[in-house]
């Protein structure tokens with residue numbers, strides 16, 4: 001019998017997050033959702049990550065309403081979201097009661113699979129979200145952030161995966177946010193995990209460095225149950241490998257992906273002109289589509305390289321770029337080898353730049369790095385040298401237990417603070433996650449400058465009818 005390999009389609013979340021700063025509006029998704037619902041995907045990654053932020057900050061969309069409308073148009077395929085553990089979709093640790101309410105409402109509005117990760121792989125930062133997902137009966141997919149360092153051995157990943165399964169994970173995702181998982185290393189990692197755990201294993205990578213298709217084939221051969229792909233027009237470069245290409249290769253190798261290739265072709269036909277539109281509008285820079293093997297050579301995510309370069313440009317110091325690049329692994333070692341993912345990639349990059357530009361290492365230290373050294377983000381993969389820690393935070397108290405233990409319940413006080421601008425708990429969570437940006441959105445919604453428009457669902461029904469849909 002053919003082994004089944006599921007395909008998660010990322011075009012509605014990670015593909016546009018990685019290629020065009022998460023700017024795809026709902027109106028570009030709506031017309032194609034009914035057809036996507038028939039393609040046979042294992043899941044549609046369609047919410048979470050930066051989509052929530054982009055909705056309220058840039059697109060003036062209610063992210064909760066987007067989710068409900070998507071669900072109406074694609075009720076049959078499991079919906080998947082990316083959740084940053086105790087950070088939810090924001091940029092700080094939230095209190096447990098906020099995490100619980102957020103998960104509950106996400107499930108009620110249509111999320112079926114919660115992919116939950118912590119930037120440090122500190123499982124204590126996953127506990128509350130996991131418990132909340134379990135309470136809803138939805139799938140809790142705990143996530144290993146893949147990175148390379150002397151501390152991140154196969155033994156480390158195996159122990160981490162086992163711990164996650166013991167905690168109650170329904171599935172395990174290996175998340176290679178930087179696109180640095182190479183084919184042979186990927187196969188070694190997955191076969192090691194396959195022997196250690198019984199739950200489904202999902203691999204997520206990016207095409208950034210050019211090796212992703214090979215990696216996917218090898219990890220599937222090694223026992224991975226599902227891979228993340230993006231429909232061809234929105235694939236490659238900093239996005240995922242193309243769905244159709246991967247399915248063709250896997251089918252030929254004897255795997256059953258459960259998807260209808262003819263439907264995939266129609267979905268690609270729909271997104272092709274949209275991609276051209278995004279390029280014309282300047283939302284999508286075609287440069288993002290070329291492979292950049294530097295991600296593997298420097299073991300620094302592509303996005304971090306371009307961020308560091310633009311920081312240096314602002315400082316008029318692009319001539320120091322190579323020096324900063326060399327400083328990155330040294331800072332990372334000082335900080336106990338954190339994975340270079342938000343918010344650690346920004347911290348490490350900024351600290352490296354400061355170390356070089358100020359002419360003295362750790363003469364200047366950002367507050368976030370001090371907070372990290374006080375244990376506010378969780379446990380570093382390798383303990384930080386105590387002398388180094390004290391040289392930076394002096395006598396500050398260091399937290400050794402779960403960081404959220406030190407955050408008082410805050411849902412009620414946030415509800416009071418935002419007052420009548422919030423019509424329900426969903427609105428309170430918009431404010432909870434994004435503070436002033438959330439408040440601005442809620443204020444603008446209350447005092448719209450333009451006349452009231454037709455609701456999203458009216459618009460969708462109209463567009464879909466025009467396309468000759470049912």
Ligand code: CO
Nearest residue numbers: 014177204206
């Ligand atoms: Co990703």
